[in-house]
Amino acid sequence: MTESTVEYVRYRIPAEKSAEFLAAYTRAAAQLAAAPSCVDYELARCEEDFEHFVLRITWTSTEDHVQGFRKSELFAGFYAEVQPYIPYIQEMRHYTPTTVRGTGASVPTIYAWAGGAEAFTRLTDAFYAKVVKDDVLAPVFEGLAPEHAMHVALWLGEVFGGPPAYSESQGGHGHMVAMHLGKNITEVQRRRWVNLLQDAADDAGLPTDAEFRSAFLAYAEWGTRLAVHFSAPDATPPGDQPVPKWTWGATPPYHA
Structure with missing residues (x-):
């Protein structure tokens, strides 16, 4: 089981282009939704400065993104929609999640x-x-x-x-x-x-x-x-792992 990776793409889109930018990503999202290597995605807009957007995409792995999605037929349709906004990208990187994660008190355990x-x-x-x-x-x-x-x-x-x-x-x-x-x-x-x-x-x-x-x-x-x-008779015990933490909709990253 490969640890997933999170890609962040940060944009600064001029105010006069924001509506067409959102429309383009609405269309491009169909390609992400169809990609086997895409776990989930979200485009967020800054509340303090409306010109700033952050696209977050969780991929099954960096390799699956780079060697899989980017070389697939789906990427052509995705790229056609977002290509006009590439000059406005301020950051585009992959991040590996750490063990620092959890939910806040607004969600009861x-x-x-x-x-x-x-x-x-x-x-x-x-x-x-x-x-x-x-x-x-x-x-x-x-x-x-x-x-x-x-x-x-x-x-x-x-x-x-x-x-x-x-x-x-x-x-x-x-x-x-x-x-x-x-x-x-x-x-x-x-x-x-x-x-x-x-x-x-x-x-x-x-x-x-x-x-x-x-x-x-x-x-x-x-x-x-x-x-x-x-x-099972031939089972190999797992390594040292903490007690899993079960929440309302996510499984721990343990596997047999």
Whole structure:
């Protein structure tokens, strides 16, 4: 999996040309939208000085942009629209995202929306009460340690934006993965785990709004599929990784 790159193109467009400039990029955007190497794009205008514009394009990689898009048939149509404004470019560079990223307090974390630590404790208590009685999952969790449910509650809380209690007491992503090594989890078991977790969320009184449940289920699907991968006999444990941070619409950059 290649780390994406962000291209920034900064323009200074004379006021009398701004309307045609925006119209040109509206047409050119169709080529970006059709490009397999384009993740997303946005053209922003400066509030303090209307002559300044910044185009942000996320590419799957710099090479995919330079060797892929720029050499594709799509580029011809894109270039035809933006070519008159090339003399007004003040900067055009690629940037690699860093680990300094996150959301502000205006967007509540999934952890807070769910109800905090108490909600995740209720969730895991309800979940493992079901697991030990389930004919599909009980063998996987045979000899379950009494503190297991609490550890998973800490894990889920941290994943969904809560305090780093799991990292501080247990370790990072690698520690959680190690719990699944050699267990040979099947697809049937994985699917039952996801289904029981959803039932437990109902029993625990977690929010039922579509936004929360879709993000909650998305993590369950993502996490259990990694668990299946790393439980295989020939799986290679990942390197040292922090606990993933799951938000309302983005997956962490981990992969099998």
